[in-house]
Amino acid sequence: MKKYLLALTLLAIAIITGCKKTAVESVVTDDLSVTPAVAYNVTDKFVPGELLIKFKTGTSEKSRIQTLAFINGKVSQHLLTNAMQYAGDNDGIYLVKTDTDVFAAIARMKGESEIEYAEPNWIYTHATTTNDTYFTNGQLWGMYSSSSPAGSGDPVNQYGSQANTAWAKGHTGSSNVYVGVIDEGAMYNHVDLADNFGNPNEIAGNNTDDDGNGKVDDVNGWDFVNNDNTTYDAGGDDHGTHVSGTIGGKAGNEVGVAGINWNVKIISAKFLGTSGGTTANAILAVDYLTGLKTNPNVAKRLNIVATNNSWGGGGYSSGLSAAIERANTAGILFIAAAGNGNQGGKAINIDSKPSYPASYTNANVIAVAAINSTGGIASWSNYGKTSVDIGAPGVGIISTVPGGYSSYSGTSMATPHVTGACALYASTYFATKGVYPTAAQIKAAILDVATPTASLSGKCVTGGRLNVSGF
Ligand SMILES: [Ca+2]
Ligand SMILES: [Ca+2]
Ligand SMILES: [Ca+2]
Ligand SMILES: [Ca+2]
Incomplete structure (x- = not known):
């Protein structure tokens, strides 16, 4: 454990300083494919000495132990989530520690008939490139429209999301619509967020798992980094807090910002710590939210329409792809950042060089590129005609x-x-039709009304930018 923490600490130092010599090994490309179509990138980071292994159904414990002995592997964690079990998988995934080289161990495991897959425990980091100086009110261009809604006097920016046009029609979201933020934690008691967080099936502070999901007092979500219910830990969590404010910052309180939704409920699934996050914890985070929507123990399951995934790194993971598919089955969209270049900051075409999780091909994934306030695609924003x-x-x-x-x-x-747009569309659709839209309907609604944009032409599926004016 100490060795593991040391490795993560060194990684954090390496990220901060940009130092090339990291404790986390880089991977040589080409000869070690996860699947025939996917190769690891040289810059992909993973936890040294750890593998995620899924055994084929029905493999006995004795047989698992014998197989792991080939790589001197010891099970350090059994990942068996509610969402897996609801989906009929009672075997789960094993996080295995080995003193063998991770990729040699993976190659060895792949030769064994008991193994469904074996893969690295990738490390993901969030996708912010810069942290500009503080801005005051009135510069929230991402929420503006091409023209000022009648009588509003709102500032204008044609490249904004057009959210204030939807608001002018009274479409400001609903506290019956939930969004999961898979990220760092968030300061849920921030003055602009306090009304828009929470799991109503869990009673705070009674040391009881009221909703029976295996997590005690998870009123604002769960912290998979520290395995506790304090999703906000002072001194960090700014990225998760920032993301949450864009989805659901409280409006009309004369302070700060307004989110795409004035009303919404956010649940944190914290898996990014100061050193990033791992595949193992990403799987747990995705499944935690799927479990809240499919929890058979409560009368009113959480109506989670989408998760926000502003992070990336690592290579393909069968385990994470399967978790995203369980979310898909539960009707939860997976909104993913296209990524900010390939470590060095220069944008890449992820059609030819995949960036995960944006590049997963599950039907519920929407991958998002970044534009600036004059309509240009950001110089560091990844793109891809079929993948973004x-x-x-x-x-x-x-x-x-x-x-x-x-x-x-x-x-x-x-x-x-875009995640906020999913929630806004769901709330307005329900208000007019009395039922909630399916995930496929929400995705289609968002992609169908994208505004054609020169800088995005040929660089993403829609060739356009977000436009929620009709939501
Ligand atoms: Ca609980
Ligand atoms: Ca409780
Ligand atoms: Ca915590
Ligand atoms: Ca506000």
């Missing part, structure tokens, strides 16, 4: 951070505009 779906405001975005507000840039900031 849409552009959204991602440069100079003001939102909530612990203790106030700040302006950030990144595909991290573009993504919550």
Whole structure:
């Protein structure tokens, strides 16, 4: 454990300093494919000495132990989530520690008939590129429209999400619509967020798992980094707080910002810590939210329409793809940042060089590129005619951070505009039709009305930017 923490600490130092010598090994490309179609990138980071292994159904414990002995592997965690079991998988995934080289161990495991898959425990980091100086009110361009709604006197920006046009029609979201933020934690008691967080099936502070999901007092979500119910830990969590404010910052309270939704409920699934997050915890985070929507123990399950995923890194993971598919089955969209270049910051075409999780091909994924306030695609925003779906405001975005507000840039900031759009569409659709739209209907609604944008032409599926004016 100490060794593991040391490795993560060194990684954090490496990320901060940009130092090339990291404790986390890089991977040589080409000869070690996860699947025939996918190769690891040289810059992909993973936890040294750890593998995620799924055994084929019916493999006995004795047989598992014998197989793991080939790599001197010891099970350190059995990942068996409610969402897996509801989906009929009672075997789960094993996080295995080995003193063998991870890729040699994977190659060895792949030769065994008991193994369904074996893969690295990738490390993901969030997708902000810059942290600009503080901005005051009135510069929230991502929420503006091409023209000022009648009588509003609102500022105008044609490249904004057009959210204030929807608001002018009284479409401001609903507290019956839920969104999961898979990220760092968030300062849920921030003045602009306090009304828009919470799991109503869980009673705070009674040391009881009221909703029977295996998590005690998870009123605002769960912290998979520290395995506790304090999703906000002072000193960090600014990225998760920023993302949350764009989705659901409280409006009309004369302070700070307004989110795409004035009313919504956000649940944190915290898996990014100061050193990033792992595949194992990403799977747990995705499944946690799926479990809240499919929990058979409560009368009123949480109506989660989408998760926000402003993070990336690593290579393909069968385990994470399967978790995203369980979310898909539960009708939860997975909104993913296209990513900010390939480590060095230069944008890449992820059609030819996949960036995960944006590049997963599950039907519920919407991958988002970033545009600036004059309509250009950000110089660092990844793109891809088939792998990226849409552009959204991602440069100079003001939102909530612990203790106030700040302006950030990144595909991290573009993504919550789209996640917020999912929730807004769901709430308006319900208000007019009396039923909630399916995930496929929400995705189609968002992609169908994208505004054609020169800088995005040929760079994403829609060739356009987010436009929620009709939501
Ligand atoms: Ca609980
Ligand atoms: Ca409780
Ligand atoms: Ca915590
Ligand atoms: Ca506000």
